[in-house]
Amino acid sequence: MSAGHGGHADHGDHGNPMNKKIALLIAVLALVLAFSETLGKSAQTAALSLNIEASNLWAFFQAKTIRQTVVRTAAEQAAISPSSKDSSKQIETWKKTAERYQSEPETNEGRKELAERAKAAEAKRDRSLAAYHHYELASAAVQIAIVLASAAIITGAMALMWVGIGLGLVGVVFCGIGFFAPTAVHLF
Numbered sequence: 001m002s003a004g005h006g007g008h009a010d011h012g013d014h015g016n017p018m019n020k021k022i023a024l025l026i027a028v029l030a031l032v033l034a035f036s037e038t039l040g041k042s043a044q045t046a047a048l049s050l051n052i053e054a055s056n057l058w059a060f061f062q063a064k065t066i067r068q069t070v071v072r073t074a075a076e077q078a079a080i081s082p083s084s085k086d087s088s089k090q091i092e093t094w095k096k097t098a099e100r101y102q103s104e105p106e107t108n109e110g111r112k113e114l115a116e117r118a119k120a121a122e123a124k125r126d127r128s129l130a131a132y133h134h135y136e137l138a139s140a141a142v143q144i145a146i147v148l149a150s151a152a153i154i155t156g157a158m159a160l161m162w163v164g165i166g167l168g169l170v171g172v173v174f175c176g177i178g179f180f181a182p183t184a185v186h187l188f
Contacts, residue, residue: 016153016156018158022152025161025164025165025168029146029168032138033143036139036142036174036175037135039131040138040139040178043129043135044128046128047125047132050121050128054125057117060109061118064111067101068111071094075098079091126183130183132178133182133187134174134175134178134182135175137171141170145167149164
């Protein structure tokens with residue numbers, strides 16, 4: 001025994017050299033797990049925010065529709081009522097207001113523009129949800145891979161390490177799908 005060891009045997013030198021490689025595998029898997037969890041939480045938060053945005057836009061769309069219907073009804077009612085001098089001018093104003101409620105490109109708040117914005121928010125939400133599901137699958141695969149790699153150290157069963165490597169690769173693939181092309185693969 002050397003003095004540098006303080007009289008104690010260094011168990012790392014006498015243990016299975018494969019254990020260091022498995023420990024490194026576990027560290028890499030933990031890194032992949034951290035990325036998949038972080039990206040998954042981010043995708044989930046984005047999906048929730050975009051769902052609220054889409055809901056708000058659809059509510060605004062409905063409010064515009066109600067206003068438009070009220071104004072059109074007023075114009076139609078005035079058109080069939082006994083007319084006064086100013087009624088034709090008011091009817092024309094109501095008709096223009098109803099048209100403006102239908103499409104208002106300058107403010108992006110007409111019914112047409114609101115529907116487009118709401119649909120765009122829904123599409124982004126759906127993409128974020130798809131990414132979230134892929135990150136969740138990646139996290140599950142990597143967590144199981146870590147458990148199997150740990151069990152390989154304890155039992156010495158190298159088959160567990162190889163299954164852990166395989167599941168780790170599955171986790172990396174699902175992370176990649178979630179990041180680059182979340183709508184490319186539909187599992188649910």
